[in-house]
Amino acid sequence: MTDTTTTADTRAVSDVPLVRALNVSKAFYGNEVLKGIDLDVREGEVVCLLGPSGSGKTTFLRCINQLETIDGGRIWIDGDLMGYDDRNGQLHRLHDKRIAAQRRDIGMVFQRFNLFPHMTALQNVMEGPVQVKGQGKGESRAAALELLERVGLQEHCAHFPAQLSGGQQQRVAIARALAMKPKLMLFDEPTSALDPELVGEVLAVMRELAQDGMTMIVVTHEMSFARQVADRVVFMDAGVVVESGPPAEVINRPQHERTRAFLSRLHAEEEHRREAIEDPLHGNDH
Amino acid sequence: MTAGTSVDQEARPGKIEARPVRHPWRYVGVVIIALLVAMIISSLVTNERWDLPFALRVMNYKPIIQGLIQGTIIGTVGAMIIGIVGGILLAMMRLSENPVLRGVAFLYTWFFRAIPRLVLLAMLGTGVGYLYPKLDFGLPFSQQITSAFGMSNDLTFYQLDVNSISNGIIIGILGLGLSEAAYMAEIARAGIQSVDRGQSEAAQALGMSNGKAMRRVILPQAMRVIVPPTGNETIAMVKDTSLLSIVPVTAELWYQITVVGSRTLKIMPTYVAGFAWYLVVCTILMIGQYFLERRFGRGFGTTAPGRTRMLGLGSREGGA
Ligand SMILES: Nc1ncnc2c1ncn2[C@@H]1O[C@H](COP(=O)(O)OP(=O)(O)OP(=O)(O)O)[C@@H](O)[C@H]1O
Numbered sequence: 001m002t003d004t005t006t007t008a009d010t011r012a013v014s015d016v017p018l019v020r021a022l023n024v025s026k027a028f029y030g031n032e033v034l035k036g037i038d039l040d041v042r043e044g045e046v047v048c049l050l051g052p053s054g055s056g057k058t059t060f061l062r063c064i065n066q067l068e069t070i071d072g073g074r075i076w077i078d079g080d081l082m083g084y085d086d087r088n089g090q091l092h093r094l095h096d097k098r099i100a101a102q103r104r105d106i107g108m109v110f111q112r113f114n115l116f117p118h119m120t121a122l123q124n125v126m127e128g129p130v131q132v133k134g135q136g137k138g139e140s141r142a143a144a145l146e147l148l149e150r151v152g153l154q155e156h157c158a159h160f161p162a163q164l165s166g167g168q169q170q171r172v173a174i175a176r177a178l179a180m181k182p183k184l185m186l187f188d189e190p191t192s193a194l195d196p197e198l199v200g201e202v203l204a205v206m207r208e209l210a211q212d213g214m215t216m217i218v219v220t221h222e223m224s225f226a227r228q229v230a231d232r233v234v235f236m237d238a239g240v241v242v243e244s245g246p247p248a249e250v251i252n253r254p255q256h257e258r259t260r261a262f263l264s265r266l267h268a269e270e271e272h273r274r275e276a277i278e279d280p281l282h283g284n285d286h
Numbered sequence: 287m288t289a290g291t292s293v294d295q296e297a298r299p300g301k302i303e304a305r306p307v308r309h310p311w312r313y314v315g316v317v318i319i320a321l322l323v324a325m326i327i328s329s330l331v332t333n334e335r336w337d338l339p340f341a342l343r344v345m346n347y348k349p350i351i352q353g354l355i356q357g358t359i360i361g362t363v364g365a366m367i368i369g370i371v372g373g374i375l376l377a378m379m380r381l382s383e384n385p386v387l388r389g390v391a392f393l394y395t396w397f398f399r400a401i402p403r404l405v406l407l408a409m410l411g412t413g414v415g416y417l418y419p420k421l422d423f424g425l426p427f428s429q430q431i432t433s434a435f436g437m438s439n440d441l442t443f444y445q446l447d448v449n450s451i452s453n454g455i456i457i458g459i460l461g462l463g464l465s466e467a468a469y470m471a472e473i474a475r476a477g478i479q480s481v482d483r484g485q486s487e488a489a490q491a492l493g494m495s496n497g498k499a500m501r502r503v504i505l506p507q508a509m510r511v512i513v514p515p516t517g518n519e520t521i522a523m524v525k526d527t528s529l530l531s532i533v534p535v536t537a538e539l540w541y542q543i544t545v546v547g548s549r550t551l552k553i554m555p556t557y558v559a560g561f562a563w564y565l566v567v568c569t570i571l572m573i574g575q576y577f578l579e580r581r582f583g584r585g586f587g588t589t590a591p592g593r594t595r596m597l598g599l600g601s602r603e604g605g606a
């Protein structure tokens with residue numbers, strides 16, 4: 001666990017598990033998608049989830065954020081049991097309002113951005129603090145502008161999502177999630193809907209975020225990101241965790257045949273896109 | 287490409303100055319339409335039975351204008367407010383996870399879409415005051431409870447004399463509004479369902495409650511789909527206010543028109559006056575719809591400068 005790469009070494013990773021998932025299972029109409037997932041994520045840790053299509057990565061992220069209800073197992077975030085109240089061993093489903101409150105501390109970035117198209121970039125970022133936290137408009141605007149600057153988009157604050165490129169939209173989406181000051185950020189293939197030359201700017205933002213100590217669970221097929229930024233790589237297949245460990249071990253010396261097969265398939269694609277990924281965020285003008 | 291010597295420059299194709307495709311039949315069509323319009327205008331002016339000056343006087347006659355404002359305009363506005371608010375509530379009930387709400391919304395829509403408006407207004411007009419001359423606001427079954435226990439009737443908080451309003455415009459507006467809500471419910475449901483699921487998920491992920499996600503994220507986007515058919519419904523409602531006379535409502539455009547027509551015996555010119563007022567009101571509504579559509583089209587590519595100008599009014603820059 002300690003032989004992580006250089007960027008990870010500079011951060012303080014605490015021993016308290018911020019996320020604890022135990023034996024999480026989920027089925028859609030009898031189709032078992034998650035079959036007992038265990039995962040602990042400590043505060044400040046960056047975990048990359050890898051796995052073939054249909055292995056249940058998206059479903060697992062959505063379960064953490066309660067966009068899906070789980071059939072079995074438990075998920076705790078910062079000691080809070082998600083979705084239920086445990087009264088002497090008997091679980092009681094929480095009211096929708098309490099579930100909404102639990103989601104506030106978790107930021108989520110979607111594959112397809114899901115920005116609010118009827119609001120400008122700035123309004124998108126202000127929406128959470130103003131509407132959910134009841135924060136003042138002036139304060140929220142200043143914070144939102146700061147966040148947009150952090151993702152390199154301050155000049156685009158008055159643009160509507162339709163007037164932004166995919167990479168810019170995804171960076172606004174990251175800023176929108178960060179505006180809620182989350183304890184945990186979930187990324188579901190944040191770059192897979194982007195043209196190759198736009199992938200780099202989004203990964204650069206995520207890399208900075210990781211360096212600032214954000215706890216992150218990232219579903220991605222970007223191997224160089226996983227290798228350089230992740231503290232831990234978790235490989236999932238068919239609803240179970242196949243193996244998990246530091247990126248150098250899982251990616252370079254996979255122990256399981258399924259992991260090896262998946263990685264070799266990814267490899268060719270990876271080589272293809274390397275240049276775009278290495279693009280620094282603020283190097284060229286957006 | 288770099289062989290651009292002086293000789294080659296002349297050979298390179300320049301600006302296109304092509305002849306457009308000719309459409310001779312369009313000119314024929316325009317001529318025919320122009321002839322027809324000229325014939326109609328000439329008939330209106332020369333055939334004195336149309337009596338347009340009289341029609342113009344009828345339009346400005348005080349009871350007519352009163353009928354227009356009280357019955358047609360206020361009636362439309364009132365009924366559409368009830369219809370839109372009720373319709374959106376019904377649509378939200380219809381799409382909720384609560385089976386009771388879903389069932390109620392379905393029954394409501396079924397019931398009110400089955401009743402012709404004329405029949406509904408007639409029944410409300412004569413029936414309410416006849417069946418329920420007094421409307422009590424109190425605990426459910428308070429009259430039955432108090433009489434069973436021999437108490438004086440003190441469980442009623444407020445008593446409304448229905449007959450004092452039953453001839454009024456209020457009954458009419460209520461009837462048209464309740465009926466409209468059933469149609470608006472279907473329009474609003476289509477609008478809400480047209481919004482991508484990812485939008486409500488993004489709102490939920492921010493920690494919004496379902497209600498807030500609906501108000502802030504879903505409905506504003508649904509409006510883009512809801513507004514055009516709602517404009518249609520509003521224009522239809524303007525004309526359906528002419529049904530109010532059955533309630534009966536006398537301060538109403540069409541009723542007044544028939545009264546003036548039968549009194550002056552110049553029936554056709556009077557009808558023309560009424561028709562002209564409907565035309566004016568509907569034209570104004572169509573202009574209003576244009577601006578509403580533009581407002582709710584923000585962020586959907588309809589805000590490009592070229593398409594946002596009409597009647598010389600500049601577009602406001604959409605922004606923070
Ligand atoms: N709402 C749903 N209803 C029914 N089946 C679903 C639903 N969501 C996901 N599934 C199924 O669950 C399985 C896992 O899907 P999931 O999206 O979690 O995979 P994934 O690992 O994210 O794949 P990808 O890499 O393609 O995104 C798939 O077989 C999918 O068909």
Ligand SMILES: [Mg+2]
Nearest residue numbers: 057058059189
């Ligand atoms: Mg997925």
